[in-house]
Amino acid sequence: MALLYADLDALRASAADVRIVTSDGQTIAAHSYVLASASPVLERMIHRAWRGAGACTIRVLGVPSDAVLAFLHLLYASSADEEVVAAHGPQLLALAHAYRVPWLKRAAEAAVSARLTPDRAVDMLKLAGLCDAPRLRAACARVAAKDFAAVEASDGWRFARRHDPALELELLQLLEERDQRRARWARERASREACGQLADAMDSLDRIFDAPCAAAGSSCKPCATDGDGTCEEGLRLLMRHFAGCARKAAPGGCARCKRLLQLFRLHASVCDRSAEKDQDQPCLVPLCSHFTAKMQAEKADKTWRLLVKKVTRARAMARLAGRQVPEVVAMSWARYNSSSKWAKLR
Secondary structure, X not given: OHHHHHHHHHHHHOOOOEEEEOOOOOXXXXXXXXXXXXXXXXXXXXXXXXXXXXXXXXXXXXXXXXXXXXXHHHHHHOOOOHHHHHHOHXXXXXXXXXXXXXXXXXXXXXXXXXXXXXXXXXXXXXXXHHHOOHHHHHHHHHHHHHOHHHHHOOHHHHHHHHHOHHHHHHHHHHHHHXXXXXXXXXXXXXXXXXXXXXXXXXXXXXXXXXXXXXXXXXXXXXXXXXXXXXXXXXXXXXXXXXXXXXXXXXXXXXXXXXXXHHHHHHHHHHOOOOOOOOOOOOOOOOOHHHHHHHHHHOOOOHHHHHHHHHHHHHHHXXXXXXXXXXXXXXXXXXXXXXXXXXXXXX
């Protein structure tokens, strides 16, 4: 990197036509064609200066002179040196945003996000808002959620509480949104698991009452979501209870019997072999045709239709995941994975 700096210093010393003035009054010589090709903002500033007095002087204020020097070095090199970006990450992010240098802005944002600590989370959140850096904003939210006590003890948090309530509110909203998002993901994950279990139960009912399976006894494949046994065994026990239960006709009924009837109703809703649909191979699951006719006469509520849709989707996805891949496709994927040319592209 020292050799690169020496080469860039030699280049700037040759026929420099732009002067960069920093906050502390330091003057840095630069070339207009390099700056104009790297930044459209600098290009407009240079053209405006040339249309005026002729001498081109650009003032870069608000950051230390060493950060401005590092910014110019990176513009001359047209690449993001990790060591330089790590040393002046926040300043380079601000300069890259102000002068519209996208590749440097991405590199600086990644460097600041990777080295973010709880004591700087509030300051970097403010910087992310000023520089339109969504990744840095998300990183600040992650750090604050992980160690909010350290964030509260930082000087940035105390300053925000006294002088910048909007920043404090933004951070609290980020934490609340993160908690809500996690809760929503947990609900969606639980819903998918429940629909997957119901889809397995529907397949188990088909296997139990299918003629070859019924003749073979309990030779059905285990359910992946049941760790204590098979879905078929649990459903058989539930049906034995239903056959001998004396409370199913009593006021209030039996909860286990109601559960089995709900499973039969759900099976009728997702069954593709009901008597009305397929006369050659009717469904052998009990009450399937009864519930099908009842649902045709009575319109199901919105919640039930949504459940049927989710279970149908889960059954379809399970069948697609369990099907055998054709040999031609498997051979093509094997050649693709073994090819070094395509591996480099990945």
